[in-house]
Amino acid sequence: MHYLDNLILNTDSYKASHWLQYPPGTDATFFYVESRGGSYDRTVFFGLQAILKGNLEKPVTHADVDEARDFYAAHGEPFNETGWRYIVDAHAGRLPLRVRAVAEGSVVPTHQVLVTIESTDPQAFWLPSYMETLLLRLWYPVTVATISWQVKQVIRGFLETTSDDVDAQLPFKLHDFGARGVSSSESAAIGGMAHLVNFRGTDTVQGVLAAKRFYAEPMAGFSIPAAEHSTITSWGREHEVGAYRNMLARFARPGSLVAVVSDSYDIYRAIREHWGTTLREDVIRSGATLVIRPDSGEPVEVVHRCLDLLDEAFGSTRNGKGYKVLNHVRLMQGDGVNPQSIQAILFDITQAGYAADNIAFGMGGALLQRLDRDTQKFALKCSAARIDGRWVDVYKQPATDAGKTSQRGRLTLIRHGEYGTYKTVAVPAEVTRIDDMALDAGWAHAMRTVWEDGRLVGEQTFADIRARSEQA
Known part of the structure; x- marks a missing residue:
């Protein structure tokens, strides 16, 4: 949307007046971002490089200033034309x-x-505040990456208990189905990319493209041929088995995967009669793994019943941990999927003796859309200002909500090398450049300069980011 390309207008209206509101003598300000709690006690930090490269690489021009000046004059806000x-x-x-x-x-x-x-x-002391609206949108990729990571830990736990093949199974256990459920293609790109920090399966093309554009990852995610309801129901109810046979003929090859939604009419009949009887030998001879997808009903009940029917039809093998792994077939549950239902489904099927290998999940709205800035209570606040040559602490401490008390001072994050614990600390006034600040023994800087005066400082790769998230 080219009409939104002017960086000066990528802010809240009231920001245009804020340069006039700081105390006389202010020549520097310092802001910070934090998660003040929320649904999870940890967050996966991701997406800042994409925001910086996507929005701040292009220099501001006098034409941008002209446009902003005219806009704010009509909009009812003062504008810092001289500053820009x-x-x-x-x-x-x-x-x-x-x-x-x-x-x-x-x-x-x-x-x-x-x-x-x-x-x-000093003449642009007001600029950090002006950029709050843009930079705080960081909450979105961080929150998506966090939800995806938390689900990964749940699935990992069930795999470690029931599977002989945890490392190969885990990357493809949660598939991104969220592209159609988000508010924009940009959301699909940013959110879809954030999910790919943790998993390799996706149908959100924009997320894969974003990982390539902002993190130099050639191919961050993968998909497989899969049916939708229209490609099944267009054959007509009386020819449902013909639609399934066509999927095998088109896509089933030795070692391949093919996914077929099978509940357009009756998922249980489809498994018993079509897949489990009429097409059973075709499935086996193909050498492919058939992934059957239910798409309606109560997820825990439907998944359990489908696994039982598939076990009756195709049989299963006991793995080294004593759990059943279906022969030739798997399930993909993509309806009603959220962190809670994933936990419930896996608990139910493993209690019934099935390994977590037998199922993968597709998550859409609950992954990319059913979240907001308050999911992890993200905030960007001013914590210090230099006034008349002296740094002073800046903070808020509302009597009506202690949870909104902000931190004060110039801040940085340090991490203990042995224990891995993090600690936010204030920077002494005599320290000019925080990257050079000396630390006590055992502690190291957990933050570094990533952007300075319009340029990226040290590009981070998607491979490094994925590896880092695995170390936690």
């Missing part, structure tokens, strides 16, 4: 900001600083 002209002339349109952040893929407890933003030019 200065950025164009003195900095070639590159924002005089320094952004420090935790390494992407890090799994960090809540209530810890994740990002800091500071001005680097």
Whole structure:
């Protein structure tokens, strides 16, 4: 949407007046981002590089300033035309900001600083606040990556108990079905990419493209041929088995996977009569693994019943941990899937003696859309300002909500090398550049400068981010 390309207008309306509201003598400000709690006690930090590269690489121009000036004049807000002209002339349109952040893929407890933003030019002290709207959208990829990571830990636990093949199984156990359920293609790209930090399965093409664009990952996710209801029901109810036979003929090859939604009419009849009787030998001879997808009903009940019927039809083998693994077939549950239902389904089927190998999950709205900034209570706040040459603490402490008390001072995050614990600390006034701040023995900087004066400092790769998230 090219009409949204002007960085100066990528903010909240009231931000345009804030440069006039700071105390006289202010020449620097310092802001930070944190998760103040929420549904999970840890978050997977991801997506900042994409936001920075996608929005701040392009320099601001005088034409952008002209457009913003005219917009705010009609919109009813004052506009810092002089300040923005200065950025164009003195900095070639590159924002005089320094952004420090935790390494992407890090799994960090809540209530810890994740990002800091500071001005680097006294004449642009107001700029960190102006960029809040854009930069705080970081909450979205972090929250998606966190939900996906938390589900991964649940699935990992059941696999470790019931499977002989945890490492090969886990990356494809949660498939992203969310593209059609989000509010925009940009959401699909950012959210779909965030999910791929943890898993390799996706049908969200935009997420794969975003990982390539922002993190140089050639192919971050994979999919398989799969039927939808229209490709089955267009054959007519009386020719349902013909639709299934066509799927085998088109896609079933030795070692391949083919997924077929099978509940357009009656999932149990489809398994008993069509897959389990009429087409049984065709499935076996193909050498492929048939993935049957239920798409309605109560998930725990339907999955359990389908596994029993498939076991009756195709048989199963006991693995090294004593759990049944179906022969030739698997299930994909993509309806009613969320973190809670995944836990419930896996608990039920493993109690019944089935290995977690037998099922994968497709998650859509609950993965990319059923979340908001308050899921992990994200906030971006000012914690320090330099006024008349002296750094002063800035904070809020509302009497009506202690949970909204903000941190104070110039901040950084450190991590203990032996114990792996994180701690947010204030930076002494005499320290000019935080990256050079000396730390007590055993502690190391957990943040570094990632963006300075319009340029990325040290690009992070998707492979490194994935590896980092696995270390937690």
